[in-house]
Amino acid sequence: MATKTTPSKNRTKKLSNQLNLFLNSKSKTDNPNNKIVLFSSFLLLVLGVYFLSVFYGDFEQFNANKMSTTLGYSFIVLATTLLAFKVLFFIYKAYNYFKYKPIASVSDNELPTVTVIVPAYNEGKQVWDTLMSLDNSNYPKHKIQIISIDDGSKDDTWDWMLDAKTKLGDRLEIYQQPENQGKRHALYRGFNLGTGDIYVTVDSDSIVTEDTLRNLVSPFIKDENCGAVAGNIRVLNNKKEMLPKMLDVSFVMSFEFVRSAESNLNSVLCTPGALAAYRSTAVHQCLPQWINQTFMGKPSDIGEDRAMTNMILKQGKHVLFQKNAVAYTNVPEQYMGLYKMFIRWGRSNVRENLEMAKYVFTNFRTKGKSGTRILFISQFIKILMSYPLLISMLFFVLVHPLLFLGSTLVSILVASTFSVIFFTSQYKTTQGFWAYSYSILFTFALFWITPYAIATASRRGWLTRELVEVK
Numbered sequence: 001m002a003t004k005t006t007p008s009k010n011r012t013k014k015l016s017n018q019l020n021l022f023l024n025s026k027s028k029t030d031n032p033n034n035k036i037v038l039f040s041s042f043l044l045l046v047l048g049v050y051f052l053s054v055f056y057g058d059f060e061q062f063n064a065n066k067m068s069t070t071l072g073y074s075f076i077v078l079a080t081t082l083l084a085f086k087v088l089f090f091i092y093k094a095y096n097y098f099k100y101k102p103i104a105s106v107s108d109n110e111l112p113t114v115t116v117i118v119p120a121y122n123e124g125k126q127v128w129d130t131l132m133s134l135d136n137s138n139y140p141k142h143k144i145q146i147i148s149i150d151d152g153s154k155d156d157t158w159d160w161m162l163d164a165k166t167k168l169g170d171r172l173e174i175y176q177q178p179e180n181q182g183k184r185h186a187l188y189r190g191f192n193l194g195t196g197d198i199y200v201t202v203d204s205d206s207i208v209t210e211d212t213l214r215n216l217v218s219p220f221i222k223d224e225n226c227g228a229v230a231g232n233i234r235v236l237n238n239k240k241e242m243l244p245k246m247l248d249v250s251f252v253m254s255f256e257f258v259r260s261a262e263s264n265l266n267s268v269l270c271t272p273g274a275l276a277a278y279r280s281t282a283v284h285q286c287l288p289q290w291i292n293q294t295f296m297g298k299p300s301d302i303g304e305d306r307a308m309t310n311m312i313l314k315q316g317k318h319v320l321f322q323k324n325a326v327a328y329t330n331v332p333e334q335y336m337g338l339y340k341m342f343i344r345w346g347r348s349n350v351r352e353n354l355e356m357a358k359y360v361f362t363n364f365r366t367k368g369k370s371g372t373r374i375l376f377i378s379q380f381i382k383i384l385m386s387y388p389l390l391i392s393m394l395f396f397v398l399v400h401p402l403l404f405l406g407s408t409l410v411s412i413l414v415a416s417t418f419s420v421i422f423f424t425s426q427y428k429t430t431q432g433f434w435a436y437s438y439s440i441l442f443t444f445a446l447f448w449i450t451p452y453a454i455a456t457a458s459r460r461g462w463l464t465r466e467l468v469e470v471k
Contacts, residue, residue: 078392082385089378096261096371102323105214106221108140114217114277115194118148119186120157120204126330127204128160134202135168139213147173147190148204152180157204182462183273184304188291191283199283201305203274206329207236216277216325227282227317228309229325230259230268231275236328238431243338245431246438247331253419253435256323256426263321265371267313269379273305275327278312286311295351296458303348310352313372316365335445342446344462346453353379386450393447412439 116134120127127148134146146168150158161174173193177186191199198217202208212231219226232255235248255272262268271278286308293300293307300307313319332338353376360376363369396404416439423432 078385078388082381082389085381089374092374093258093261096264097257100260100264100321100323102215102325103219103222103320104324105211106218110221111140111143111214112197112217112220113143113145113195114139114198114200114213115145115147115190115196115280116200116202116213117187117190117194118146118202118204119151119183119190120148120153120161121151121180121183121186122153122155123157123160123204124155125160127157128164130202130204130206130208131161131164131168131172133207133209134213135171136210137208137213138210141171143196144171144213145173145194145196146171147175147193149186149189150174150176151183151186152177182301184291184301187304188287191280191287194280197280198277199280200277201273201275202327203329205236206233206274206327208275208327212275212325212327215322216275219320219322220277220279223318223320225316225318226320227279227312227315228268228271228319229277230255230263230271230309230319230321231277231325231327232256232321232323233272233274234326234328235331237330237333241333242434242437243333243335244331246434246441247338249419249423249432249434250438252423252426255321257422259321260323262375263319265375266318266320266368267372267375268319268321269309269313269375270306271309271319274329275325276305276308278308279317282312282315282317283308285315298458298460300351301460302344302462303351306348306352307355310355313356314359314364318368339446339449342449343453343456346449347457347459349379350383350454350457353383383450383454386454390447390451408443412436412443415439 118127118130118134131146131148134144137144148161148164150161158176165172165174175189175193177189187201190201198220200213200216216229216231219229233251235244235251238244238248259268290304290308290311309319332341356376357380360369360373365372393404413436416435419435419439420432423429423435
C-alpha cells in the first residue's frame with residue numbers, strides 16, 4: 001500500500017512505536033519471574049488451608065450454636081447452595097473456554113466496508129491519540145470511514161479533533177453536538193451518518209493495535225448470522241496507580257476467560273463500549289427502539305452497549321468475542337471514579353437483565369438457546385441473591401467476626417489463585433498477583449455496589465465524566 005511520508009504519518013508511526021513498546025513491556029519483560037508467581041500462589045494456598053484449619057474449631061462451635069436458629073440454618077443452606085452453583089457454572093464456563101478459538105483475519109478483498117464511530121466528551125488530547133491509532137490500522141483505506149463526534153465537551157476536545165482533521169484530511173469526518181446529549185445520542189448520529197456494512201464503536205480514551213479492526217470484523221464474513229462482535233479490552237494507564245493494575249487483571253478474566261466461554265455459545269452478553277462491532281442491518285433494525293429506550297418512564301442514558309447487544313441477541317443473531325482484536329483503554333485511578341463506574345455498570349446490568357427476561361425463554365433463536373439461557377440465569381441469580389447475601393454477611397460479621405474474616409480470606413485466596421494462574425499463563429508476567437488485591441478490595445470495599453445499583457436502577461447520569469469549569 002503506497003503512502004506519502006508526511007508529518008501525520010510520522011506522528012502516527014511514533015504512536016505505533018510507543019504502543020508496541022507498551023505491549024512488549026507488558027508481555028515479555030517479566031517472563032523470568034513466571035515461576036515465582038506460581039510458587040507464591042502455591043504458598044498463599046497453603047496459607048489459606050492453614051487459616052481454614054485454625055478456624056475449623058470456631059466453625060464447629062458456630063455450627064452448634066447457630067445452626068439451630070432459623071437465620072443461622074438459612075445462612076448455611078444458602079451459602080452451600082450458591083457455592084455448588086458457582087462451582088458447576090465455573091466448570092461449564094471452563095468447558096466452553098477451552099472450546100473457543102478466535103477467528104483469523106480474512107483477506108483484504110474479503111474485508112467489508114466499515115464505519116468507525118468515536119464519540120468524545122471532555123476527553124482532551126486522548127481523542128487525538130485514539131483517532132491516530134485508528135488511522136494507523138492496516139485496514140484497506142478505501143474501506144474505512146472514520147467519524148468522530150464531540151458531544152458538547154467543555155474542555156479542548158474539539159480543538160484536538162480539529163487538529164486530527166487537519167492531519168488526516170478526508171479520512172476523518174468530525175461533528176459537534178450543539179450540547180451534551182449523552183453517548184447514546186452521539187453514537188446514534190454516527191450510525192445514521194455511517195455508510196459501512198459494519199459499524200465499529202471505539203471509546204475516545206482507547207488505543208487500538210494495527211490488526212484490531214481487521215480481526216474485529218472478520219467474524220461477520222465467516223458467520224453470516226453474526227450480528228455483533230466484542231473486542232478484547234486491556235488497561236492502558238496501568239503503569240503507576242494500583243487500581244488500574246488490578247483492573248487489568250480483572251479485565252483479562254472478564255474478557256479472555258468469561259467472554260471466550262460466552263462466545264463459544266454465540267451469546268456474549270455485552271459488547272464493550274471501548275471496542276465493539278455491529279452489522280449495520282442489525283443496528284438499523286433496532287435503532288428506533290434503542291434511541292428511545294426508557295426505564296421506569298425515564299430515558300436511558302447509560303448502558304448503551306449492553307442495550308444494543310441485548311437487542312441484537314433478541315433478533316436471534318450471534319454475538320461473538322475476538323481475543324485477537326485488542327484495544328487499550330483508560331480506567332479510573334481513584335476509588336471514587338472506580339465505584340461510580342461500577343454503579344453505572346450495575347444499573348445497566350439490572351435493567352438489561354429485566355429486558356432479557358422478556359425474550360430469553362421464547363423461541364428467539366432457531367438453535368443454541370440453552371447456552372444463552374444458562375448465562376442469563378447465572379446473571380439473574382447474582383442480582384436476585386444480592387440482598388440475601390448482604391444480610392447473611394452482616395449477620396455473620398455480628399455473630400462471629402473472626403470466623404467471617406478467616407473464611408472470607410480463604411475464599412479469596414482460592415478464587416483469586418485461578419485468576420493469577422490464568423493471567424500468568426496468558427502473559428508470562430507477575431502482574432497477575434494483583435488479582436489478590438483486587439479480590440480483597442472488591443470484597444470489603446465494593447460489596448455494596450450491586451444492592452445499591454438495584455435500589456437506584458432508575459437513576460440517570462454517567463457519573464464519571466464531570467468536569468470542573470474554570471471561570
